[in-house]
Amino acid sequence: MSEGNNQITLGINGMSCAACAHRIEKELNSLTEVKASVNLSTEQATVIYPKKAYGAQDFITTIKKTGYNVKLNKVELHIIGMTCAACSNRIEKVLSKLPGVINAAINLTTEQGTITYLPDNLDVSDLIHSIQKLGYDAEEIREDTSQHDHKRRELNHKLLKLIISSILSLPLVLTMFTHLLNINLPSLLMNPYFQFTLASLVQFGIGWQFYVDAYKSLRSGSANMAVLVSLGTSAAYLYSVYQMILWARETHFEPHLYFETSAVLTTLILFGKYLEARAKSRTTQALSKLLNLQAKKARVITESEEKLVDINKVRVGQYIKIKPGETIPIDGRVIEGETTVNESMLTGESMPIHKVNGAEVIGGTLNQYGTVVIEATHVGNDTALASIVKTVEAAQGSKAPIQRLADTISGYFVPIVVIVAILTFLIWITLVQVGHFEPALVASVSVLVIACPCALGLATPTSIMVGTGKAAETGILFKGGEFVEQAHNIDTLVLDKTGTITHGEPQVTHMEGDKQTLKLIASLENHSEHPLGKAIVKYAKQFELHLEHADHFQTIPGQGIIGSIHEQDIIVGNAAFLEENEVHIPQEVVKETSSVGTQAQTVIFSAINREYTDYITVSDQVKSSARTAISQLKSLGISVVMLTGDNYNIARSIAQQVGIDEVIAEVKPEDKAHEIIQLQHTGAKVGMVGDGINDAPALVQADIGIAVGTGSDIAIESADITILGSDLMLLPKAIQSSRYTIRNIRQNLFWALGYNVAGIPIAACGILAPWVAGLAMALSSVSVVTNALRLRHMKL
Numbered sequence: 001m002s003e004g005n006n007q008i009t010l011g012i013n014g015m016s017c018a019a020c021a022h023r024i025e026k027e028l029n030s031l032t033e034v035k036a037s038v039n040l041s042t043e044q045a046t047v048i049y050p051k052k053a054y055g056a057q058d059f060i061t062t063i064k065k066t067g068y069n070v071k072l073n074k075v076e077l078h079i080i081g082m083t084c085a086a087c088s089n090r091i092e093k094v095l096s097k098l099p100g101v102i103n104a105a106i107n108l109t110t111e112q113g114t115i116t117y118l119p120d121n122l123d124v125s126d127l128i129h130s131i132q133k134l135g136y137d138a139e140e141i142r143e144d145t146s147q148h149d150h151k152r153r154e155l156n157h158k159l160l161k162l163i164i165s166s167i168l169s170l171p172l173v174l175t176m177f178t179h180l181l182n183i184n185l186p187s188l189l190m191n192p193y194f195q196f197t198l199a200s201l202v203q204f205g206i207g208w209q210f211y212v213d214a215y216k217s218l219r220s221g222s223a224n225m226a227v228l229v230s231l232g233t234s235a236a237y238l239y240s241v242y243q244m245i246l247w248a249r250e251t252h253f254e255p256h257l258y259f260e261t262s263a264v265l266t267t268l269i270l271f272g273k274y275l276e277a278r279a280k281s282r283t284t285q286a287l288s289k290l291l292n293l294q295a296k297k298a299r300v301i302t303e304s305e306e307k308l309v310d311i312n313k314v315r316v317g318q319y320i321k322i323k324p325g326e327t328i329p330i331d332g333r334v335i336e337g338e339t340t341v342n343e344s345m346l347t348g349e350s351m352p353i354h355k356v357n358g359a360e361v362i363g364g365t366l367n368q369y370g371t372v373v374i375e376a377t378h379v380g381n382d383t384a385l386a387s388i389v390k391t392v393e394a395a396q397g398s399k400a401p402i403q404r405l406a407d408t409i410s411g412y413f414v415p416i417v418v419i420v421a422i423l424t425f426l427i428w429i430t431l432v433q434v435g436h437f438e439p440a441l442v443a444s445v446s447v448l449v450i451a452c453p454c455a456l457g458l459a460t461p462t463s464i465m466v467g468t469g470k471a472a473e474t475g476i477l478f479k480g481g482e483f484v485e486q487a488h489n490i491d492t493l494v495l496d497k498t499g500t501i502t503h504g505e506p507q508v509t510h511m512e513g514d515k516q517t518l519k520l521i522a523s524l525e526n527h528s529e530h531p532l533g534k535a536i537v538k539y540a541k542q543f544e545l546h547l548e549h550a551d552h553f554q555t556i557p558g559q560g561i562i563g564s565i566h567e568q569d570i571i572v573g574n575a576a577f578l579e580e581n582e583v584h585i586p587q588e589v590v591k592e593t594s595s596v597g598t599q600a601q602t603v604i605f606s607a608i609n610r611e612y613t614d615y616i617t618v619s620d621q622v623k624s625s626a627r628t629a630i631s632q633l634k635s636l637g638i639s640v641v642m643l644t645g646d647n648y649n650i651a652r653s654i655a656q657q658v659g660i661d662e663v664i665a666e667v668k669p670e671d672k673a674h675e676i677i678q679l680q681h682t683g684a685k686v687g688m689v690g691d692g693i694n695d696a697p698a699l700v701q702a703d704i705g706i707a708v709g710t711g712s713d714i715a716i717e718s719a720d721i722t723i724l725g726s727d728l729m730l731l732p733k734a735i736q737s738s739r740y741t742i743r744n745i746r747q748n749l750f751w752a753l754g755y756n757v758a759g760i761p762i763a764a765c766g767i768l769a770p771w772v773a774g775l776a777m778a779l780s781s782v783s784v785v786t787n788a789l790r791l792r793h794m795k796l
Helices: 020-029 056-065 085-096 123-134 147-181 192-206 208-219 225-251 259-284 285-292 384-397 403-432 437-449 454-474 480-486 497-501 513-527 531-541 577-579 588-594 626-635 648-658 669-681 693-702 713-718 730-764 772-791
Strands: 005-013 035-039 042-051 071-081 101-107 112-115 137-140 298-303 307-312 320-321 331-336 339-342 352-355 373-380 477-478 494-496 507-510 554-558 561-565 569-572 602-607 611-619 639-643 662-663 686-690 705-709 722-725
Touching: 005 056, 020 035, 020 042, 020 056, 042 056, 056 101, 056 384, 071 123, 071 648, 085 101, 085 112, 085 123, 085 208, 112 123, 123 137, 147 192, 147 259, 192 208, 192 225, 192 259, 208 225, 225 259, 225 437, 259 772, 285 722, 403 437, 403 730, 437 577, 437 730, 437 772, 454 477, 454 480, 454 494, 454 730, 477 480, 477 730, 480 705, 480 730, 494 497, 494 693, 497 507, 497 639, 497 686, 507 531, 513 561, 513 569, 513 602, 513 611, 531 602, 531 611, 554 588, 569 577, 577 602, 588 611, 626 648, 626 730, 639 648, 639 669, 648 662, 669 686, 669 693, 686 693, 693 705, 722 730
Parallel strands: 494 639, 494 686, 639 662, 686 705, 705 722
Antiparallel strands: 005 042, 035 042, 071 112, 071 137, 101 112, 298 307, 298 320, 320 373, 331 373, 339 352, 477 722, 507 611, 554 561, 561 569, 569 602, 602 611
């Protein structure tokens, strides 16, 4: 392999024969200057390629085009030692360049990294080693890793260092009053040796971490906040040491000491970092609430007894008893008893839901009144709650495109500030106060200290964390920070009809006949798989009617059913079907039902022994929240469109009920994505809301895909946002959440950038004392995090 080439190994899923391997190999070798060999037995492809011409993602895309998938692993790392955005950017940049790393996202706020990589090319230890070479440390986050305990210990450690630094700095602070207010202090406090001792303990004891961080940063070819802090405090400290030496040599020399500046700066920076860490710990509050929903124990029923076991020991298929007031520990199905369950903590739906035999229950929800026995269907990481937690973690750890601006600026910021500080010193000593070292030193130190880029690095991730967390509490799951940003641009929202605007489950809305007639019709329909037939059967069961077995049954597609029960011939279907079977429908009934079809209802006629008996109307009921939700979407400036495969009359009727003006009806499932494209061609930013398998292509095509949580798994998987439950009021809340979050990010970026733009010239002009600059720098990061925390109180 030549010096200009890289080699990677890709694991491939789905190969079944030599032809598969040959096809993949051929496609890879068709790329310019690429040499690839595919081994069927090991299911691996070895690729040699020019370093600068390709990345691993290019080969993954090529393999996917052939119809196969590449094996990828994803790992979460806790990263120790980051102090500012320059640190996280450096780690991310280095990891991304490793052969085999597909994507690396480092979050300064959570101190975590999510890395997607090729397992056949490197492993977690390689990633950790690369981070350690940069001067940081990392550990894999596992289920048993207590991040909360680690952060609590870290916070306590920061507080201890702050207290010690404050105690050592306090006597030095008092010396400032001598200069400012001419207050006489004990001679010991003014003694240079005493001040030197205290300042040294702070500078090289408490503040040693800044030197270590600065060295690691510079060694890896970058510069971070620690570089600025070390330069600023060292300049003040070393000048004071120089003055002390002159004082020791010359009897009548009056030293100008700045020991208090170096010590107070270190203390203030530690103070800011402590406040920042405390505030950051509150940004994960929403995730902690979700994790706290998980029950710790479950009452498992065995053949001989009931016993409480740890939730991690519950297995699929086991029976679990849940008493009133207890949290449902895992996902399951009711097999005994009935109760009401409060699911508001997960779905946002305030009304308790009645659960009977066969009903599904979700782990983390609250059993209210009855005792039930459930059969475990999903446990551990497969539960709905675990899936929600993973989604929220992924969203909080991801980056929004708007963060690229902050990352780019942070990458160049520290070197520029160092240059500005040097120029400030030179201008002061050569032009402003010629030959006077002290004012030049004070101005340049102030520039170094006030220009920390921490606030800039925190501006986006803190808002994303709090915003997505608050949305999750409401029942809205953003799959990533980029989708928060995309959602706020939406101006057109396309809604599927069945299962989205309507319940997706037809219901009987009217019946004229008696219960005996209903019993016969339902008994016959009980043999049918048609949704309308199921609606009639469900309606009959409400009256606790005992359904009979049909002696004969036949379905006529698109028309109806025919059969017999106890020698009674029964016909159920549309008017034309009854007429074909010589059943006369009275004229007044025809007239009465003629307008029903335009009201989004289907009319089903019935006859017994060729005599007309009754008609039943069935419709898919509109969700109670639909009209209000659509009204709120319109008030947000969003155009709402209905997209459905149903006939135009029914679609128009439902659209009128809920306040939708534009209807696209009679669309085949495979054409829904095309309709989205047509809307996008008009310049619209389109969001698609759906719940079915046939909605998946449209969800992918839309600028933002929103899945209704009660829908199919493939729809949820294809979407960028999932609303839990079926409440459409979560749609305007999702849009509002994204808008509030992006507005908050812009505020943070404005203040972070504005602070530096305004602060550096003021410091360079000598208006700010170094300790004031240090306090301003410390509080700037805290103000950004505090502003992000306001999102916890946004009204959705």
